[in-house]
Amino acid sequence: MKITPSTRAGAGICLATLLLATACTSGRQPPQQGGGMQGQASRALDGKIARPIGLLFAGMDMNQDHVIDEAELDNGIRHDWAGFKASAHSGVSALGLAEWSVYALGDADALPNSIAFDSNFDGQVSENEFRARLISEFAALDTNHDRRLTRAELLVDAPVRPRSGNMMQPRGMGGPGDPGGKGGGRPPR
Numbered sequence: 001m002k003i004t005p006s007t008r009a010g011a012g013i014c015l016a017t018l019l020l021a022t023a024c025t026s027g028r029q030p031p032q033q034g035g036g037m038q039g040q041a042s043r044a045l046d047g048k049i050a051r052p053i054g055l056l057f058a059g060m061d062m063n064q065d066h067v068i069d070e071a072e073l074d075n076g077i078r079h080d081w082a083g084f085k086a087s088a089h090s091g092v093s094a095l096g097l098a099e100w101s102v103y104a105l106g107d108a109d110a111l112p113n114s115i116a117f118d119s120n121f122d123g124q125v126s127e128n129e130f131r132a133r134l135i136s137e138f139a140a141l142d143t144n145h146d147r148r149l150t151r152a153e154l155l156v157d158a159p160v161r162p163r164s165g166n167m168m169q170p171r172g173m174g175g176p177g178d179p180g181g182k183g184g185g186r187p188p189r
Contacts, residue, residue, distance in 0.1 A: 047158045052105035053112060053137045054154035068149040073138055077131050080104060091124035112137060 050058070057068050060076030068076075084092045084100065092100075097117060098108040105111075117125045117133045141153050 046160060048155040049158045050154050051156055052107070052110035054141065054156075055106070056104050057138065057141070057149055058151070058154060066151050068138075070147050073134070077134050081127050081130055091126040091129070093124060094118070097125050 057073070057076070060072045061068050062072050062075065080100065084096055094114040097114040101108050101110055101113065112133055114125065115121075117129055119129050119132065138149065141149055143153050
């Protein structure tokens with residue numbers, strides 16, 4: 001059999017295609033259990049974040065000592081409540097609270113949301129409900145129960161990010177929980 005330049009080119013293209021297909025189908029290996037540098041690196045990537053309510057409380061630190069005490073919390077609640085155009089009888093509407101959430105928490109959907117504040121579900125948030133929710137959030141973050149929030153108490157673990165090989169998969173391509181494929185979204189028609 002005679003090997004011609006076109007045969008060599010065809011064989012080269014087949015070999016390149018085979019190598020490319022092999023590289024594409026070999027996914028990343030899952031992280032090893034245990035310690036080592038790889039385990040430390042993955043923990044460092046997860047890290048800590050501040051919830052929107054934690055950022056609100058940090059803004060209440062009037063003396064800038066990086067600790068929020070009950071007096072600063074009370075002052076902050078009074079200041080934020082005074083910013084509402086609330087009726088003494090009916091309180092603040094869900095829309096008014098959503099506007100405050102954008103200003104104070106960064107987004108209308110940030111937690112706690114208007115449902116969390118409206119404890120009697122009457123569609124209005126009273127000053128007492130507003131105060132009670134913020135005091136409850138403060139107490140939940142106060143892990144050592146000293147009635148003071150340090151910066152460390154304002155942090156929570158960051159959500160775990162997936163470490164799979166399909167991180168670059170565009171939306172709508174059928175990943176778990178994706179409306180375009182298995183695991184979530186609309187049922188098939």
